[in-house]
Amino acid sequence: MEEKPFDNDASNLDNINTAVSLIEEMTVCRFTTGMGEVFVYPDRDSYFTINMRDKMDFNADLHRISFEAKIRTMGKPMNADDLLKFTQEAARIQTLLTHLESREFVLTSSEMTEFHDFIRLREEQKIAALREEISAANSAADAPLSKDRFWQIIDEARETAGCWQDMHEPLVEALTKLDTPDIVRFKQIYTEYQDLAYKDKLWAAAYIINDGCSDDGFTDFRAWLIAQGKDVYLNALANPDSLANLETVRDLSVEVGISKYTPPNGYFYAAEFESFSYAANEAYSYKLDGADIYAVINDPLLTDLEFGDITNEITYATDIDAKWSGRGVPQEEINAALKQLCPDLYKCFRGEDSSERASDGKISVLDEIKQSRQSQASEHQPEKTNKKHKSDPDL
Secondary structure, three states: OOOOOOOOOOOHHHHHHHHHHHHHHHOOOEEEEEOOEEEEEOOOOOOEEEEEEEEEEOOOOEEEEEEEEEEOOOOOOOOHHHHHHHHHHHHHHHHHHHHHHOOOEEEEHHHHHHHHHHHHHHHHHHHHHHHHHHHHHHHOOOOOOOHHHHHHHHHHHHHHHOOHHHOHHHHHHHHHOOOHHHHHHHHHHHHHHHHHOOOHHHHHHHHHHOOOOOHHHHHHHHHHHHHOOHHHHHHHHHOHHHHHHOHHHHHHHHHHHHHOOOOOOOOOOOOOOHHHHHHHHHHHHHHOOOOOHHHOOOOOOOOHHHHHHHHOOOOOOOOOOOOOOOOOOOHHHHHHHHHHHOHHHHHHHHOHHHHHHHOOOOOOHHHHHHHHHHHHHHHOOOOOOOOOOOOOOOO
């Protein structure tokens, strides 16, 4: 490592700021503040993070600052390339810590407060600069497909279909009309939204709605959630129980109440939409005569700027990571946790609300859709424009 000595004549505050710059330069970490403390966050794909430890010497009113490394992702399967990245990152972290541990960073309480303010100001400046870059990038004539266009394409496909269950084909049709790079970008943005919704409390909501939810089922549930549009998606992350107010979800509760169970691989009965996940794959394959979209998907999927544009709109529920299940947990305990986390959904699917709606004599949503389809089929046979596309599951 190139020697970057700290200035012995500089103040303790200047030296700790130099340490911050050194850490950010040598790693993919960045400093931020929160809850009165200073944190260091790694890049999304980083294996290591640097933790800043603040040991308070109350007698002398001093903060003794030290740094340590922690492995961020445990149990992640690795191939040869992953292992090479891991070892290279470990070597950088070792060199960095050796350099930092040779220094003692001691701040008074007033200096520590000033350090917090320094980090907070940098955060605000970075956010302001990021917003300006996003605005400039989105207004450029050759800008790639944006997150706003992503949601617009989904909304238009759902409106064309008339219901989310039939929107796969219109979505594939719309994607085939895009330039190939924008089809890839659609897939990349979709994957980011899928990953950002991998939260325990949202999984609890899926478990209630679908009367159980495996890992694969949760993937299909998140596909269904994205298919409902931006507002539903963002509201669900801010409050998963808000899904109880969604008409589509309440329609599902009627079907569950009538049938008394959620059929395996249910299509109308369950909030799952596996084929939605592969719409971009199909469009890309159709345009390029069987080519695989995963061959051109980059990692990381989006730049930090693009990722920041997406996450800037997301507000998570404060208990979004609340644990509610585990190996060997009795079902009655799981049910109690689900009821506490999502009381409205629990009432809708497992309480009085569900039984009342199932016995009120109204025609089932499934029957309404089937009747509508039969009526349309008797009038005309819809023309198939893209014969290579996979059709939706037969119902």
